[in-house]
Amino acid sequence: MKKETKKLDILRISGKKAENVKDIIVREYPITIVFNDVEIVTLLCSPNNLDYLAVGFLFAEGLINDKKEIKSLYSDDRKGVVWVETKKKNELAKDLLTRRFITTGCGKGISLVGILESGSDKRIKSGIKMKSTNILELMKTFQNKSRIHRLTGGVHSAAICNTEKILVFNEDIGRHSAIDKVIGECIMHDIEMTNHLVITSGRITSEILTKLARAKIPIVVSKSAPTDLGVKLAKDLGITLIGFARGSRMNVYSHSRRISDRQF
Amino acid sequence: MKKETKKLDILRISGKKAENVKDIIVREYPITIVFNDVEIVTLLCSPNNLDYLAVGFLFAEGLINDKKEIKSLYSDDRKGVVWVETKKKNELAKDLLTRRFITTGCGKGISLVGILESGSDKRIKSGIKMKSTNILELMKTFQNKSRIHRLTGGVHSAAICNTEKILVFNEDIGRHSAIDKVIGECIMHDIEMTNHLVITSGRITSEILTKLARAKIPIVVSKSAPTDLGVKLAKDLGITLIGFARGSRMNVYSHSRRISDRQF
Numbered sequence: 001m002k003k004e005t006k007k008l009d010i011l012r013i014s015g016k017k018a019e020n021v022k023d024i025i026v027r028e029y030p031i032t033i034v035f036n037d038v039e040i041v042t043l044l045c046s047p048n049n050l051d052y053l054a055v056g057f058l059f060a061e062g063l064i065n066d067k068k069e070i071k072s073l074y075s076d077d078r079k080g081v082v083w084v085e086t087k088k089k090n091e092l093a094k095d096l097l098t099r100r101f102i103t104t105g106c107g108k109g110i111s112l113v114g115i116l117e118s119g120s121d122k123r124i125k126s127g128i129k130m131k132s133t134n135i136l137e138l139m140k141t142f143q144n145k146s147r148i149h150r151l152t153g154g155v156h157s158a159a160i161c162n163t164e165k166i167l168v169f170n171e172d173i174g175r176h177s178a179i180d181k182v183i184g185e186c187i188m189h190d191i192e193m194t195n196h197l198v199i200t201s202g203r204i205t206s207e208i209l210t211k212l213a214r215a216k217i218p219i220v221v222s223k224s225a226p227t228d229l230g231v232k233l234a235k236d237l238g239i240t241l242i243g244f245a246r247g248s249r250m251n252v253y254s255h256s257r258r259i260s261d262r263q264f
Numbered sequence: 265m266k267k268e269t270k271k272l273d274i275l276r277i278s279g280k281k282a283e284n285v286k287d288i289i290v291r292e293y294p295i296t297i298v299f300n301d302v303e304i305v306t307l308l309c310s311p312n313n314l315d316y317l318a319v320g321f322l323f324a325e326g327l328i329n330d331k332k333e334i335k336s337l338y339s340d341d342r343k344g345v346v347w348v349e350t351k352k353k354n355e356l357a358k359d360l361l362t363r364r365f366i367t368t369g370c371g372k373g374i375s376l377v378g379i380l381e382s383g384s385d386k387r388i389k390s391g392i393k394m395k396s397t398n399i400l401e402l403m404k405t406f407q408n409k410s411r412i413h414r415l416t417g418g419v420h421s422a423a424i425c426n427t428e429k430i431l432v433f434n435e436d437i438g439r440h441s442a443i444d445k446v447i448g449e450c451i452m453h454d455i456e457m458t459n460h461l462v463i464t465s466g467r468i469t470s471e472i473l474t475k476l477a478r479a480k481i482p483i484v485v486s487k488s489a490p491t492d493l494g495v496k497l498a499k500d501l502g503i504t505l506i507g508f509a510r511g512s513r514m515n516v517y518s519h520s521r522r523i524s525d526r527q528f
Contacts, residue, residue, distance in 0.1 A: 006492045011516040013396050013523070023515060028469055028491035044470060044493070132277050153508070154467055154489030173469065173491055203418055205292055205437065206308060225418035227292035227437055228270045229308070244417070251287060252275040259277070 003027065004046050004148050004155075004171070026154035028173050034083045035063060046148070046155060046172040049181050050075040053172070054082040056184025060211045067187050124238040126218035128195045129260040130163050132250060135197070135221055138166065139245045142199045143223070145169055149201070158182045159199045160191070160217070166199075167191060175202030176211070183215050193217050200224075204241060209233040219258060221245050226253055267291065268310050268412050268419075268435070290418035292437055298347045299327060310412070310419060310436040313445050314339040317436070318346040320448025324475045331451050388502040390482035392459045393524040394427050396514060399461070399485055402430065403509045406463045407487070409433055413465070422446045423463045424455070424481070430463075431455060439466030440475070447479050457481050464488075468505060473497040483522060485509050490517055 010023045029047040033040055033054045040063075045053060051073055058064045064086060075082040138161050146157045148171045158178035159169045168191065170181035179200060186193050197219035198212060204226035210233070212220055220234070221242040234241035234254040241253040252259060274287045293311040297304055297318045304327075309317060315337055322328045328350060339346040402425050410421045412435045422442035423433045432455065434445035443464060450457050461483035462476060468490035474497070476484055483504040490498075490507045498505035498518040505517040516523060 008492070008495060008517065011520045011523075013514050013516065015512045018396075023517075025495065025517075026489065026491050028493035132282075152489055154491060173467070203437070225416055226289060227418060228272070228289050229292035231272060231289065248279045250277050252277065253272065253287075253289075256275045259275075 004048055005151055024151045026148060026152040026173055029077075030080055031077075032081050033057060034081060036085055036089050043174070043177060045174055045177045047077050047080075049170055049185070050077060050082050052170065052181045052184035052188060053177055054084055054184065055187050056180030056182070057177075058084060059183060059187060060180060060214055062214070067190065122213060122237060124194075124213070124216055124218045126195055126216070126238075128163070128197075128218055129258050130197070130219065131261040132259050133261065134163065135219075135242065135259075136245060136248060136250065138197075139199060139221060139223065141166060142169070143201075146171060146201070156200070156202045158201070160186055160193060160196050161199060162196055167196070175200065176207060178202070179208060179211050183211065186215070197221060203227065204230045204234075204243060206230055206233055209237065209239065209241075212239060213237045221250075268312055269415055288415050290412060290416040290437055293341075294344055296345050297321060298345060300349055300353050307438070307441055309438055309441045311341050311344075312436075313434055313449065314341060314346050316434065316445045316448035316452060317441055318348050318448065319451050320444030320446070321441075322348060323447060323451055324444060324478055326478070331454065386477060386501060388458075388477070388480055388482045390459055390480070390502075390522075392427070392461075392482055393522050394461070394483065395525040396523050397525065398427065399483075399506065399523075400509060400512060400514065402461075403463060403485060403487065405430060406433070407465075410435060410465070420464070420466045422465070424450055424457060424460050425463060426460055431460070439464065440471060442466070443472060443475050447475065450479070461485060467491065468494045468498075468507060470494055470497055473501065473503065473505075476503060477501045485514075 004027055005024050006027050007022050008025055012019055012021045028044055030042050031045055031050055032042045069086045071085045071087045073084050142159050148155045155171045155173050156175040156178045157171045159166045160182045161167060168182045168185045170178055172178040172181055194216045198217050199221045203224045204222050206229040209230050219240040223246055226241055226243045231241060231253045240255040240258040242250050244251045268291055269288050270291050271286050272289055276283055276285045292308055294306050295309055295314055296306045333350045335351045336349045406423050412419045419435045419437050420439040420442045421435045423430045424446045425431060432446045432449045434442055436442040436445060458480045462481050463485045467488045468486050470493040473494050485506040487510050490505055495505060495517045504519040504522040506514050508515045
């Protein structure tokens with residue numbers, strides 16, 4: 001496993017003082033995912049849990065649906081490559097990906113249009129309910145867990161929780177990749193996601209919603225802001241979107257029926 | 265011009281209080297860039313200054329080098345499209361972009377390998393020097409300027425400055441697009457960038473460095489963290505990289521010779 005941080009010599013200036021010190025900074029590493037012998041993407045990410053990253057990414061892309069479809073999964077972090085092979089080969093994968101990557105920006109390739117057009121059959125119907133105090137407690141635990149962020153200030157983190165505790169936690173320099181890693185980890189360890197919530201340190205944009213919709217996760221909580229398109233998708237997809245969850249406060253942007261102690 | 269923010273009804277929870285209030289949130293909008301009749305990318309961004317965004321993006325991609333190469337530039341923010349046509353058509357653009365977008369992740373397509381292999385000829389030699397106090401003053405002004413961020417907490421901002429003041433300032437939900445917009449604005453208004461500095465609210469990753477190298481900008485300042493690959497590129501490319509510039513403090517990660525009052 002490559003180390004996620006690195007020590008560097010820097011010049012630290014503070015008021016009139018300037019000194020050469022050692023500083024810990026976060027690593028950024030290009031990782032290429034090879035899917036059935038096709039090199040489909042290179043992600044700039046934190047070099048840990050590459051298997052989860054690859055599985056979560058391929059799942060978000062619709063290239064795998066289930067752990068059982070995977071024939072082999074092998075990562076080499078020195079080479080920066082993850083190889084994934086499925087039992088059944090999808091001949092369309094290459095064309096599909098080419099098209100997708102040309103028509104999206106920072107989104108790691110998920111087709112926004114597909115989700116927007118998908119309509120009510122994709123709506124998440126989970127009956128999970130949680131207390132707002134409960135959610136804020138989980139957020140507090142989440143924030144104390146972020147080891148690399150405490151060291152470097154340079155990463156995002158994501159977690160998947162049940163109503164009681166954090167089940168899966170990952171950090172990555174990219175907010176999309178942190179989400180891919182927690183979803184990938186759930187898939188690999190057969191953890192059901194449909195009655196769980198996801199916590200993220202990052203802003204909630206449309207691309208995050210499309211990843212959650214695919215995993216059928218009914219609640220997303222962030223300490224940061226959402227975008228209007230994120231909120232629109234959350235409303236359409238039946239996902240409870242909570243932003244600015246800090247201290248004893250939070251904003252609920254959609255489907256507040258799942259907050260059991262503060263209904264209106 | 266589409267409005268960058270939107271009012272929405274939300275449920276605000278604060279301790280034991282819950283109330284329905286209006287909240288202002290940032291807009292996220294898909295914008296497609298059509299370059300010489302080829303649809304090359306759709307960026308999820310803030311719907312303002314789309315011309316600057318397109319020019320900055322195409323410049324970063326190496327598809328245009330100069331304002332003079334542009335034959336026509338037209339944007340329709342209702343349709344979410346920017347059309348750019350150049351006088352000379354580059355037949356390779358389509359192939360080049362297909363390849364690039366498959367092999368990069370969140371990077372909006374810049375080929376990292378190309379930059380890493382580029383060697384010393386790409387090194388920025390600018391002799392600009394600045395006082396650290398001066399840089400921190402500019403950072404303070406920069407942070408007070410961020411109108412949409414103050415309203416929504418949901419955007420990044422970027423600026424290009426000379427040693428005295430901010431010349432160009434833009435906000436966008438994406439940290440890459442905010443940089444593309446300021447560089448695009450400089451290109452369109454014939455503002456030299458080679459003796460200037462760029463300020464960004466976002467983390468400084470490898471992809472930000474490749475954009476700055478292309479514009480030959482010698483100094484980059486952020487209130488946030490860099491990554492190790494960002495620092496490596498800054499060292500190799502001759503760029504002064506400053507992170508965690510807050511209050512009276514900053515960390516200088518590379519080429520501190522350009523800080524005139526705090527040399528070691």
